[in-house]
Amino acid sequence: MKILVAVKRVIDYNVQVRVKEDGTGVVTDNVKMSTNPPDDNAIEEAVKIKESGKAKEIVAVTVGEEKAQETVRKALAVGADRGIHVKIDGIIEPLAVSKILRKIVDKEKPDLVFMGKQAIDDDCNQTGQMLGALLNWPQATFASKIEVKENSLEVTREVDEGLETIEVNTPAIITCDLRLNEPRYASLPNIMKAKKKPIEQINASDLGVDTNSRIQVIKVEEPPKRKAGIKVANVEELVQKLKNEAKVI
Amino acid sequence: MSREVMEYDVIIVGGGPSGLSTAIKLKQLNPDINVCLLEKASEIGAHILSGNVFETRALDELFPNWKELNAPVKTKVNKEKFLFLGKSKSLSWPTWLLPKVQHNHNNFIISLANLCRWLAEQAEALGVEIFPGFPASEVLYNEDGSVKGIATQDMGIDKEGNKKDSFESGMELHAKITVFAEGCRGHLGKQLIKKFELDKGKDTQQYGIGFKEIWEIKEEKHEEGLVMHTAGWPMDKNTYGGSFVYHAENKQVFLGYVIGLDYKNPHLSPFDEFQRFKTHPSIKPILEGGKRISYGARALIEGGLQSLPQMYMPGALLVGCDAGTLNMPKIKGSHTAMKSGMIAAETIVDNLKENKSLSSYEERFKKSWVYEELYAARNVKPSFSWGLILGIIFTGIDQILFRGKLPFTLKHKHADHEALKPANQMPKIDYPKPDNIITFDKTSSVYLTGTNHADNQPVHLQLKDKDLPIKYTLEKFDEPAQRYCPVGVYEVQKEQDEEKFVINSQNCIHCKTCDIKEPSQNITWVTPEGGGGPKYGNM
Numbered sequence: 001m002k003i004l005v006a007v008k009r010v011i012d013y014n015v016q017v018r019v020k021e022d023g024t025g026v027v028t029d030n031v032k033m034s035t036n037p038p039d040d041n042a043i044e045e046a047v048k049i050k051e052s053g054k055a056k057e058i059v060a061v062t063v064g065e066e067k068a069q070e071t072v073r074k075a076l077a078v079g080a081d082r083g084i085h086v087k088i089d090g091i092i093e094p095l096a097v098s099k100i101l102r103k104i105v106d107k108e109k110p111d112l113v114f115m116g117k118q119a120i121d122d123d124c125n126q127t128g129q130m131l132g133a134l135l136n137w138p139q140a141t142f143a144s145k146i147e148v149k150e151n152s153l154e155v156t157r158e159v160d161e162g163l164e165t166i167e168v169n170t171p172a173i174i175t176c177d178l179r180l181n182e183p184r185y186a187s188l189p190n191i192m193k194a195k196k197k198p199i200e201q202i203n204a205s206d207l208g209v210d211t212n213s214r215i216q217v218i219k220v221e222e223p224p225k226r227k228a229g230i231k232v233a234n235v236e237e238l239v240q241k242l243k244n245e246a247k248v249i
Numbered sequence: 250m251s252r253e254v255m256e257y258d259v260i261i262v263g264g265g266p267s268g269l270s271t272a273i274k275l276k277q278l279n280p281d282i283n284v285c286l287l288e289k290a291s292e293i294g295a296h297i298l299s300g301n302v303f304e305t306r307a308l309d310e311l312f313p314n315w316k317e318l319n320a321p322v323k324t325k326v327n328k329e330k331f332l333f334l335g336k337s338k339s340l341s342w343p344t345w346l347l348p349k350v351q352h353n354h355n356n357f358i359i360s361l362a363n364l365c366r367w368l369a370e371q372a373e374a375l376g377v378e379i380f381p382g383f384p385a386s387e388v389l390y391n392e393d394g395s396v397k398g399i400a401t402q403d404m405g406i407d408k409e410g411n412k413k414d415s416f417e418s419g420m421e422l423h424a425k426i427t428v429f430a431e432g433c434r435g436h437l438g439k440q441l442i443k444k445f446e447l448d449k450g451k452d453t454q455q456y457g458i459g460f461k462e463i464w465e466i467k468e469e470k471h472e473e474g475l476v477m478h479t480a481g482w483p484m485d486k487n488t489y490g491g492s493f494v495y496h497a498e499n500k501q502v503f504l505g506y507v508i509g510l511d512y513k514n515p516h517l518s519p520f521d522e523f524q525r526f527k528t529h530p531s532i533k534p535i536l537e538g539g540k541r542i543s544y545g546a547r548a549l550i551e552g553g554l555q556s557l558p559q560m561y562m563p564g565a566l567l568v569g570c571d572a573g574t575l576n577m578p579k580i581k582g583s584h585t586a587m588k589s590g591m592i593a594a595e596t597i598v599d600n601l602k603e604n605k606s607l608s609s610y611e612e613r614f615k616k617s618w619v620y621e622e623l624y625a626a627r628n629v630k631p632s633f634s635w636g637l638i639l640g641i642i643f644t645g646i647d648q649i650l651f652r653g654k655l656p657f658t659l660k661h662k663h664a665d666h667e668a669l670k671p672a673n674q675m676p677k678i679d680y681p682k683p684d685n686i687i688t689f690d691k692t693s694s695v696y697l698t699g700t701n702h703a704d705n706q707p708v709h710l711q712l713k714d715k716d717l718p719i720k721y722t723l724e725k726f727d728e729p730a731q732r733y734c735p736v737g738v739y740e741v742q743k744e745q746d747e748e749k750f751v752i753n754s755q756n757c758i759h760c761k762t763c764d765i766k767e768p769s770q771n772i773t774w775v776t777p778e779g780g781g782g783p784k785y786g787n788m
Binding site for chain 2: 012014016018029030032034183184185189191192
């Protein structure tokens with residue numbers, strides 16, 4: 001079995017994101033970037049499946065600017081066998097990413113495609129689903145547990161009501177939840193070995209895919225600052241204020 | 250437990266200006282030497298914090314073509330100001346009356362973090378192997394007592410010391426020569442200085458705590474290339490401190506405050522002094538209408554030549570501020586740190602080729618311009634132990650009339666942790682509440698550092714005696730850790746009439762102030778899991 005894992009380079013989750021002064025987006029200069037956290041879970045799960053002997057090869061793929069390669073390199077350091085970097089500058093929307101990934105799937109013919117359930121930068125939560133539609137493959141989203149069977153997977157999904165367990169036939173798309181596993185650390189020797197693993201670079205423009213934006217960003221602004229709270233003397237006053245001032249009851 | 254071992258010719262601990270310059274110079278002198286550089290931050294630059302007005306002397310020597318190589322050294326200083334601040338007034342001191350070392354017209358306003366990122370790119374292009382996210386946590390020794398290398402931190406250990414699922418054992422890195430470039434109060438450097446008695450016969454080391462904020466200010470108030478320093482308010486005349494305000498590119502202002510850690514009043518809060526400083530009528534208008542975008546703090550070395558330890562030992566060298574090469578009156582340490590690393594590299598190349606003793610490092614160092622600078626600067630900081638006025642008068646005579654060539658050397662008499670007076674003998678200080686426009690509290694400030702440490706790991710701020718903070722330090726000094734820590738790691742909480750000392754180690758920004766200032770030296774800073782700590786951008 002072959003697993004393709006898609007990873008994205010995003011602003012590190014510890015960094016306080018700042019909106020550009022002109023309201024056209026967020027500041028990414030001089031900002032620490034990292035692999036999208038649930039993508040780390042996706043890689044980890046693929047590596048676990050390979051370690052259990054059920055998969056033969058893991059290919060990590062990313063779509064983005066030159067430096068996006070770092071995320072592929074990190075995936076290689078924790079167990080992916082080789083990498084693909086589809087190079088494209090600027091902001092690229094989920095539909096374009098899914099179209100690019102479909103081309104990669106056509107070429108690589110994996111049995112499974114893993115990725116994070118959503119990226120923490122745009123929070124779109126669309127790429128996996130769109131790729132499923134484009135390929136006409138079954139999808140299991142928000143996976144918090146995966147069991148590999150003969151020609152299918154049993155996947156436990158984190159849904160609002162609790163947990164849902166479904167079975168999907170392979171080939172399939174799985175989007176991973178943070179609860180799926182605890183990603184391992186890359187060890188020094190593995191980071192060194194990863195430097196020698198191959199990363200194939202493809203220009204997005206060579207794939208014959210329409211990557212034009214479908215969404216026009218009108219304005220990006222910071223959420224309003226929270227106002228300081230007040231102390232109320234008793235429950236009566238609280239109820240009265242909720243009713244008359246906040247008008248929520 | 251046996252750990253995996255890797256062998257190198259040279260291992261460098263720390264990816265700041267001194268470590269990176271060592272690595273680059275080594276490769277320039279001999280491309281065949283294999284060099285490995287470890288950095289505890291998640292990426293090079295993420296733990297670097299500095300003013301910074303940069304003197305290019307060392308960079309000129311390391312990369313004469315740094316301009317063509319597009320080094321992030323762009324904003325030339327074009328205007329200088331020095332202000333003495335009173336509580337509400339200020340006196341502008343003519344710059345021609347400043348000692349020559351404080352003239353900056355050939356220097357550049359830079360982000361040292363960005364310069365380090367650039368240096369790391371150059372180093373990697375030369376074949377240096379750089380590994381961010383791997384703190385060196387332990388020094389390894391050969392049987393003959395010489396330094397054998399270092400071990401990296403184990404990853405994936407829980408609070409109780411058990412291995413988690415993600416456990417990854419640390420590695421041993423062995424080298425012919427290990428270079429320690431951890432910066433001020435390096436936690437391995439500290440152990441080596443003690444073990445090899447490198448500070449024997451030297452004055453006790455002196456430190457300061459430096460704060461920095463980056464502000465994006467209104468265009469009409471921004472004067473790119475302007476460098477301003479202040480002395481005086483809000484420090485009292487017996488406390489050593491001053492500010493910097495540098496107008497950098499992109500409408501940014503690098504604003505900061507440095508306070509000597511030899512301050513005496515345990516009620517003093519360096520963080521609040523910095524916040525209060527920003528409310529001065531000559532500072533506040535610059536910031537009004539602007540926005541604070543970064544915050545951070547870091548201890549720095551102020552001891553100078555008298556306190557500089559021996560910088561070599563069997564199998565290893567100390568470079569930069571792991572030893573203490575900062576030039577205090579110049580308020581600069583980057584160029585001297587870089588040069589010390591370059592000298593170390595020359596020493597190592599000779600040592601590997603001709604088996605020359607590492608002691609030649611000191612001989613080379615003494616012949617270099619770094620030594621010349623530090624020699625001329627040596628009397629400035631100790632003279633300020635007499636107070637601001639006498640310090641200024643003496644410094645004027647020493648630096649302007651004699652250019653640092655007076656035939657005597659003043660001593661540093663006390664270590665910083667010995668300086669505190671009992672709390673009940675010193676006045677309490679009433680700091681104004683933050684307005685959340687110009688001044689802020691520690692909580693909102695920590696947020697801007699991006700600091701984090703994976704939870705459920707052993708606390709990396711260790712107490713030798715866990716009862717001491719409440720039983721002794723609280724009573725005698727009102728537990729100053731609550732105030733000297735720039736991010737509020739230490740708190741005294743009352744739980745059912747019982748006082749408890751709380752360490753919020755996940756907030757730590759690796760400034761090392763607690764390790765220096767704790768009056769009983771009860772707090773030891775050790776390396777947390779790799780990648781933890783602040784995520785500074787262009788600090």
